[in-house]
Amino acid sequence: MSDSTTDIGTRRSAVAIVQDGSKLKAVELGRQGGIFEVLWTSSSEDGDLDWKAFELECSLAGEQTKKVEAADGRIVVAGFNSTGVVFYRIEVPSVRKEEIAAMVRIQAESRLPLSADQMELAWRAGQTRNGKAPVTIAAAKREQLEKFVVNVRGFEPEKILLDCEGIVKAWRTFFSGNERDAVVVSIAERNTQVCLTQNGRLSNAVVLDMGTEDLSTITRDLLVSGTSDLADQTETTERFVQDIRSVLELFGYAEPAGLPVIVLSDDSAAHEVIVSCLKSADLNVRAAYPQIEKLDGRTSPGPEDIYEYRVPIGLALTALDGDTDGLNIFERLYIPPSEAKSKRRLYSPKVAYAVAAVMLLLLLIVFYAVDVASPGAIEKRLNKAGVNTNINMLIQRQKLIKSVASQRPNLLELINQINSGDNKGIMLDKLEFKKGRVVSVKGQTKNAEQMYKFQKSLLATKGITDVKIQNADMDNKTKKLKFTMTFHYKNFTKKRALR
Amino acid sequence: MRRLSQQEKRTLKFGAICAIAIVGFAFATHWLGHWKKVRDLRAGIKDKLKTINVDETKRAGLMSIVPVFEMPEKEEKQKFLFRDKFNEQLSSARIKSEPLQVLPAIKSGVAGYKLLRLKCSAKCSFGQALDLLARLNENPYLVGIEEFKIECDQKKRQEVKLDLTISTFVK
Numbered sequence: 064m065s066d067s068t069t070d071i072g073t074r075r076s077a078v079a080i081v082q083d084g085s086k087l088k089a090v091e092l093g094r095q096g097g098i099f100e101v102l103w104t105s106s107s108e109d110g111d112l113d114w115k116a117f118e119l120e121c122s123l124a125g126e127q128t129k130k131v132e133a134a135d136g137r138i139v140v141a142g143f144n145s146t147g148v149v150f151y152r153i154e155v156p157s158v159r160k161e162e163i164a165a166m167v168r169i170q171a172e173s174r175l176p177l178s179a180d181q182m183e184l185a186w187r188a189g190q191t192r193n194g195k196a197p198v199t200i201a202a203a204k205r206e207q208l209e210k211f212v213v214n215v216r217g218f219e220p221e222k223i224l225l226d227c228e229g230i231v232k233a234w235r236t237f238f239s240g241n242e243r244d245a246v247v248v249s250i251a252e253r254n255t256q257v258c259l260t261q262n263g264r265l266s267n268a269v270v271l272d273m274g275t276e277d278l279s280t281i282t283r284d285l286l287v288s289g290t291s292d293l294a295d296q297t298e299t300t301e302r303f304v305q306d307i308r309s310v311l312e313l314f315g316y317a318e319p320a321g322l323p324v325i326v327l328s329d330d331s332a333a334h335e336v337i338v339s340c341l342k343s344a345d346l347n348v349r350a351a352y353p354q355i356e357k358l359d360g361r362t363s364p365g366p367e368d369i370y371e372y373r374v375p376i377g378l379a380l381t382a383l384d385g386d387t388d389g390l391n392i393f394e395r396l397y398i399p400p401s402e403a404k405s406k407r408r409l410y411s412p413k414v415a416y417a418v419a420a421v422m423l424l425l426l427l428i429v430f431y432a433v434d435v436a437s438p439g440a441i442e443k444r445l446n447k448a449g450v451n452t453n454i455n456m457l458i459q460r461q462k463l464i465k466s467v468a469s470q471r472p473n474l475l476e477l478i479n480q481i482n483s484g485d486n487k488g489i490m491l492d493k494l495e496f497k498k499g500r501v502v503s504v505k506g507q508t509k510n511a512e513q514m515y516k517f518q519k520s521l522l523a524t525k526g527i528t529d530v531k532i533q534n535a536d537m538d539n540k541t542k543k544l545k546f547t548m549t550f551h552y553k554n555f556t557k558k559r560a561l562r
Numbered sequence: 563m564r565r566l567s568q569q570e571k572r573t574l575k576f577g578a579i580c581a582i583a584i585v586g587f588a589f590a591t592h593w594l595g596h597w598k599k600v601r602d603l604r605a606g607i608k609d610k611l612k613t614i615n616v617d618e619t620k621r622a623g624l625m626s627i628v629p630v631f632e633m634p635e636k637e638e639k640q641k642f643l644f645r646d647k648f649n650e651q652l653s654s655a656r657i658k659s660e661p662l663q664v665l666p667a668i669k670s671g672v673a674g675y676k677l678l679r680l681k682c683s684a685k686c687s688f689g690q691a692l693d694l695l696a697r698l699n700e701n702p703y704l705v706g707i708e709e710f711k712i713e714c715d716q717k718k719r720q721e722v723k724l725d726l727t728i729s730t731f732v733k
Contacts, residue, residue: 431593434597434600434601437607438600438603438607441611454610454614458613461613463631463633463634463672463731464628464631466671466672466705467628467704467705467706467731468623468624470729471627471628471699471704471706471707472707473627474695474710492713493711493712493713493714494710494711494712494713495710495711496707496709496710496711497708498706498709
């Protein structure tokens with residue numbers, strides 16, 4: 064374990080956890096400037112694949128680097144074993160990303176071994192050549208991925224990556240990998256991963272079910288016999304060489320002599336023999352050994368540890384580099400805790416209250432702005448409408464007109480109303496109107512009955528009320544009944560009509 | 563540097579909230595005061611506009627009663643304008659009246675204005691009297707009829723004695 068207290072402000076670290084053969088392996092890799100430091104490594108017992116127990120083990124190991132975590136945060140990534148992942152290579156026309164996605168889905172669905180709803184896939188487009196873009200598709204059974212998510216959820220990984228991406232990354236960083244196109248062979252205990260890289264990126268991968276356990280027997284035999292005659296290779300080595308050839312053909316290299324085949328090696332004799340076997344099969348093979356120049360020499364482990372933890376180290380490197388174009392086959396199945404937290408934060412009542420408060424404040428500001436702006440806007444509108452006269456003058460005029468209307472009796476209408484009623488036999492002599500006094504009508508008739516009818520007809524007239532016969536006397540000379548009637552006409556005859 | 567305890571953090575938070583609340587209160591009080599003033603001003607303008615902007619039905623009603631209107635002038639000017647216009651209306655109705663009598667101005671119901679009355683006595687036919695009444699609204703200075711007396715001649719019933727007092731606003 065290393066001391067991580069120096070210059071913690073600029074250091075970043077990543078923890079990668081992966082199942083490598085029959086072991087679970089974890090590494091915390093720190094980076095400061097261009098120098099890497101393996102902060103701790105941890106692996107479970109052989110055959111112990113209990114993720115929960117390993118989680119505890121890793122958290123204890125991580126305690127040592129707590130200062131790093133506190134300072135800059137620590138990225139955790141998990142590696143998914145590519146054994147259950149199939150890769151396809153297709154070519155699509157050079158179009159927009161959304162269109163590529165649709166094309167990829169259609170083409171992939173026709174090739175997938177299971178129905179599309181049972182599979183998850185991820186794709187990555189390469190550089191366009193002659194109007195065509197190569198696309199790497201990785202597909203895996205959804206159920207298998209979901210199980211893996213359940214296993215690693217306790218680690219709260221920021222990302223789940225394919226372990227073969229880690230192998231390629233580790234090769235390029237710690238095994239001096241600089242070829243643009245190459246095949247990287249990583250031999251584990253019980254399997255061998257063969258990864259094709261094009262333009263420095265993973266474009267295909269196959270896992271062979273033959274590992275160091277199978278090959279070490281031959282190697283041991285060869286070493287014991289002390290002979291270098293490789294013509295006596297056993298059936299196993301032949302099968303291994305044949306498998307590698309088949310894989311190269313699958314990758315599209317029928318004549319693989321020119322394609323570099325890199326065997327990641329820990330400089331052990333076993334690897335030497337394997338490389339020799341492959342060379343004898345006319346393959347352009349070389350071994351690549353761990354380089355520790357990029358590691359902090361004071362604290363980091365030796366080449367053998369780099370080799371041992373090459374897969375998690377590669378994954379940690381990917382996380383530190385912040386690669387965003389990885390084949391994220393878990394995109395729809397796993398939400399990283401940081402995203403989940405931000406989503407949770409978004410839906411929390413506190414956010415709702417804050418939004419409501421801001422909305423309320425905005426509402427107040429809008430109301431205020433409207434109130435402040437409206438007097439000016441009204442004046443502007445009045446000017447625009449041509450009402451340039453002083454508004455107070457207009458108001459005064461309107462008031463006067465209303466006042467005049469309320470003080471102007473329509474006497475023509477009154478006379479018409481009196482005449483149009485039941486006034487048969489009535490002869491009117493005089494009509495007198497004065498504001499604030501009752502209207503007085505003097506007339507004559509032959510009999511009282513006609514007078515009463517006239518009174519009734521006045522009462523039935525709109526605006527006329529309180530019709531009274533003031534006096535009615537029979538004129539002996541003319542033999543006519545002379546009468547005076549008074550009544551109120553609207554409000555003009557009431558006392559309040561007087562100013 | 564020593565890390566702050568939970569209690570100290572709480573105290574700091576409370577202090578910060580109080581400081582924000584005090585500043586906010588001072589600002590909000592000032593702001594609300596200004597807003598109230600603005601709202602009062604706006605309400606005043608709206609009231610004024612409401613006075614001017616009567617709806618179509620009311621406007622039509624007012625126009626039927628007061629089809630023409632001129633703003634009142636000072637008494638010296640207004641009384642002549644009013645008298646001349648009324649005289650013109652008498653002539654139009656072919657009514658020969660006795661000299662028009664200007665009565666002293668009295669207090670009116672509208673602040674800032676007095677009511678000046680004009681008295682007319684004439685003998686005319688009933689039809690001429692009705693004609694005059696029909697034309698009165700066309701006088702832009704007329705406020706209203708204060709007094710109206712019409713009396714038939716007992717011998718010639720088509721002839722009437724007309725006494726009319728009309729009013730106008732003066733400043």
